[in-house]
Amino acid sequence: MTDAQWTADYWGSLFDHTATVIRRAQQRGQATTDIDPIHAIESLLAPIYLRTLTTHQPVDATLVAATAAATARMLHPTAKTSGRAS
Secondary structure: OOHHHHHHHHHHHHHHHHHHHHHHHHHOOOOOOOOOHHHHHHHHHHHHHHHHHHHOOOOOHHHHHHHHHHHHHHHOOOOOOOOOOO
16 A cells, blocks of 8 residues: 555545534534535644645634634534535
């Protein structure tokens, strides 16, 4: 197995495991079904990874809280979306 394959398998497994939490919330009506759980996780992690790996800006509590709040709003069952994610 190459490093790229291992990395893809690792992150895929981690994302799928974490997405289970969102899928369960969707089944209970606590999260919108218009958002793909993997996309929600990516939306949560992207700003942190961008600052850490690309722009080298600080990752502080304000960023983490704002990013978590934005992701929670996106997943809220009454959130308005432009259509079902594929």
